[in-house]
Amino acid sequence: MRIGLVGVGRIGAFHAATLKGLPAVDQVVVADADPGRAEVVAKELGLEYAADVPALLDSGVDGFVIAAATSAHAGLIEAGLAAGVPTFCEKPVALDLEETSRVVALVEGSTVPVHIGFQRRFDAGYQAAREAVATGELGFVHHVRANTNDAFPPHQSYIPQSGGFFRDCTVHDFDIIRYVTGREVVSVYAAGANRGEAFFGEYGDVDSAAALLTLDDSTFVAVSGTRYNGAGHDVRMELHGSLGSIAVGLDSHTALRSAEPGVAFPDGQPHMTFMDRFQPAYVAELTAFTEVVAGTREVPCTVRDALAAFRIAEACELSRHENRLVTLDEIA
Numbered sequence: 155m156r157i158g159l160v161g162v163g164r165i166g167a168f169h170a171a172t173l174k175g176l177p178a179v180d181q182v183v184v185a186d187a188d189p190g191r192a193e194v195v196a197k198e199l200g201l202e203y204a205a206d207v208p209a210l211l212d213s214g215v216d217g218f219v220i221a222a223a224t225s226a227h228a229g230l231i232e233a234g235l236a237a238g239v240p241t242f243c244e245k246p247v248a249l250d251l252e253e254t255s256r257v258v259a260l261v262e263g264s265t266v267p268v269h270i271g272f273q274r275r276f277d278a279g280y281q282a283a284r285e286a287v288a289t290g291e292l293g294f295v296h297h298v299r300a301n302t303n304d305a306f307p308p309h310q311s312y313i314p315q316s317g318g319f320f321r322d323c324t325v326h327d328f329d330i331i332r333y334v335t336g337r338e339v340v341s342v343y344a345a346g347a348n349r350g351e352a353f354f355g356e357y358g359d360v361d362s363a364a365a366l367l368t369l370d371d372s373t374f375v376a377v378s379g380t381r382y383n384g385a386g387h388d389v390r391m392e393l394h395g396s397l398g399s400i401a402v403g404l405d406s407h408t409a410l411r412s413a414e415p416g417v418a419f420p421d422g423q424p425h426m427t428f429m430d431r432f433q434p435a436y437v438a439e440l441t442a443f444t445e446v447v448a449g450t451r452e453v454p455c456t457v458r459d460a461l462a463a464f465r466i467a468e469a470c471e472l473s474r475h476e477n478r479l480v481t482l483d484e485i486a
């Protein structure tokens with residue numbers, strides 16, 4: 155199988171290396187808006203590179219992986235559809251709701267499979283939590299806590315092309331909350347703050363945020379996140395139910411220390427990046443994509459799933475701006 159990948163920045167170079175290691179993949183060819191970067195990454199990883207996306211798609215690829223900046227996703231998904239090549243695209247689908255909805259309509263009107271990259275769906279901990287909810291092991295779930303704390307911010311130029319904190323970062327939490335609980339969000343109340351470098355505020359973004367979500371069965375979900383978590387990359391979820399509680403991401407590598415005397419746990423090296431926190435999940439996710447390409451698997455995370463998570467992010471942005479509770483039926 156020959157896979158073409160566009161965008162070899164932080165996650166694209168990592169995905170290219172992961173793809174190269176998959177048994178189903180024979181060749182990987184990369185491209186980037188900066189052709190010099192594509193050449194460097196290709197040489198480092200022992201891959202082919204193409205001058206641009208049309209050349210990459212014309213080179214006989216069986217699958218197309220989009221890991222370019224978010225602002226480029228919609229156009230690149232369209233290019234994948236036009237070429238008739240099964241496509242994987244990193245989250246989110248686009249920078250705004252209108253463009254996301256337009257892409258959903260295009261994809262749903264096409265026979266070309268499009269898989270959106272929410273890798274937490276492939277993480278063993280989140281899968282076990284989903285199972286615990288589905289089997290009733292937790293009883294009725296009354297509270298959930300979900301957090302995405304990056305150890306350090308991305309480079310400055312990433313921010314204006316990201317869509318902002320809720321659409322770029324906590325959108326992962328919004329997707330996995332739906333996946334784990336099997337419920338839909340009905341309302342949000344969200345706030346954000348700038349506590350770190352000034353450029354976040356200059357782009358109209360925030361670097362730290364929180365939201366209270368209410369689900370359609372009256373479960374309350376507290377979501378929090380930051381770009382500045384000195385202890386490490388800390389992504390967790392806790393679910394509390396009438397019969398039990400479960401925690402995702404609580405292991406010896408959790409970026410947290412206990413305030414209790416004599417407690418050594420967690421005693422391992424904390425995760426510092428999304429790459430080390432989710433390495434097995436990314437492998438499972440891209441393996442699933444190769445199965446989509448081979449026609450042996452349905453798309454495991456659709457553009458419609460991505461739209462649902464994006465609508466929650468939109469509601470949070472509106473809530474933050476207007477400082478009020480926003481219901482999801484206000485979001486078109």
Ligand SMILES: NC(=O)c1ccc[n+]([C@@H]2O[C@H](COP(=O)([O-])OP(=O)(O)OC[C@H]3O[C@@H](n4cnc5c(N)ncnc54)[C@H](O)[C@@H]3O)[C@@H](O)[C@H]2O)c1
Pocket residue numbers: 160161162163164165166185186187188191221222223224226244245246271272273308312322428
């Ligand atoms: N699933 C995850 O855990 C995860 C983690 C990080 C980033 N992401 C997503 O991956 C995407 C890339 O993020 P990143 O951190 O690697 O960003 P980055 O800024 O490090 O890299 C982006 C790359 O895309 C290239 N690019 C931009 N526009 C392009 C275009 N039109 N055509 C071709 N190449 C283009 C840039 O030159 C750059 O090399 C974003 O959409 C982000 O939301 C997902």
